[in-house]
Amino acid sequence: MTTSLADVASSGATLRAFLHGLPGVDRVGADQRAAMLSTRSIKTTAKARAIDLAISMVDLTTLEGADTPGKVRAMCAKALRPGEDAPQVAAVCVYPDLVAVAAEAVAGSGVKVASVATAFPSGRSSLEVKVADTALAVAAGADEIDMVIDRGAFLSGDLMKVHDEIVAVKAACGAAHLKVILETGELASYDNVRRASWLAMLAGADFIKTSTGKVSPAATLPVTLIMLEAVRDFRERTGRQVGVKPAGGIRTTKDAIKHLVLVNETCGDDWLSPDWFRLGASSLLNDLLMQRQKLATGRYAGPDYFTLD
């Protein structure tokens, strides 16, 4: 590659040349590697540690039209104390109008408040609205902003528009961390996932996130693998570390542990912390807690003994 990363984004042409100059993804290879790594057997004490680590990485999420302040408060209470001496989760993730409620509920606990913004989940709105959406969420107390990219612009080749939007939203975030949702289920190919990952990182993303959870397929293992490779290569090129957050469709402890194995094998220890890897999920937490109880008591746990959420 001839261009240095500093001026890659100086024009649409250089950006396009850079992203399309990235090596293509070996689709079969990526699928096979993800499948192979997911057969790793993690048992007993390693499993116990993996479960606690996974709990501490969860972004406990509720993104429903029917969300109420009461539901958000209940979720925050669970985030602070998921179960008997289980660690706190990393963050709670809510819609912008409920950020204030969540921020009050988790104040002083170390649990972060993440808010989706920028006309989530479709991202179909004007830049002014997206920036205002972000600024209001930050003002209400959000520590992290989950923005969606404009998939329409990305797919039609208007990469500069996607880039500039991320830059603008990043500016509106101020001190808040920015997670950029690629919505990989709509990107059509693994090559596009890799390009979108680099694009988001070039534009200043602190985290890249797979999906909104509203589109299927959401977070699949091969897609997470490709994104992990992207953040690893990006750090090698630039020295800046970017986090990864698979979200949507991760429901069982087994899924979560497969993702942790993937992180460890792709990026190594540096990413195995809630600062650099998150799991966006809602029902996953209960399964983690049930598995945790199984390890502690020896008997399989039942959903009757965990919260309905």
Added chain:
Amino acid sequence: MSRLAVRKTYKLFIGGAFPRSESGRSFVVTDAKGGFVANAARASRKDARDAVVAARKAFPGWSGATAYNRGQILYRVAEMLEGRRAQFAEELGTGKKAALEAVDATVDRLVWYAGWSDKITAVLGTANPVAGPYFNLSSPEPTGVVAIAAPDDPLLGLVSVVAPAVVTGNTCVVIASQRSPLAAITLAEVLATSDLPGGVVNVLTGHQRELAPSLAGHMDVNALDLTGVADAELAVECEQAAAANLKRVLRPAPEDWTADPGTRRMAALLETKTVWHPLGV
């Protein structure tokens, strides 16, 4: 011209499908004289857990179906079983006459329980007299997921413990008789083709000693039928494990499967819901 023998692979029945054991293990089933009959899948604790998940998933649909519909489906099971009389008689491996009698008794037992589906509420439910302007009504409700250790009577005994559990709306996980498990899997083929929703009945073959304690301790199992547990120590161990979430437990007791079963088994796996309803003016 002679044909190559087409031998049947006996597998488990979980969630309406016939998987092999997750563990890949099998065990040898022998006839009364110790001769080889077939290999059966030897279920692991993980299979038992998967079966409970399947049963739990099936519970809302099955318990929410009308009693009439459940009766129809059970009657359908009897019909399908009747059509396979000869196969079952052969598989039971006892004398031909005794085997046919056992199959007939099984079909009759299913029809008998099918008839109870929409009548049991009238027998066990009550309108309670209370000192106040209320209707006070008690009605039986299914308990949930029932784990059953089936007795050694391979067909009649099996059906006599499964039918009363499911006819009232419970779903179940059955550990088939360890000595003679094959009829249970053939019965599962009948269940799979009788409009019974997948997961309502799940059949595990394997070692009772290995499977029963894990089901007894499972917090998502609501009742435990130990009828087929011959080992008194194992029964005690299971009952103790079952106490953790206050499962209903049916203790093992000698049974005459040819006798009129009565409503005892159905009643044992039901809970009573009582509602107070204000009287209209």
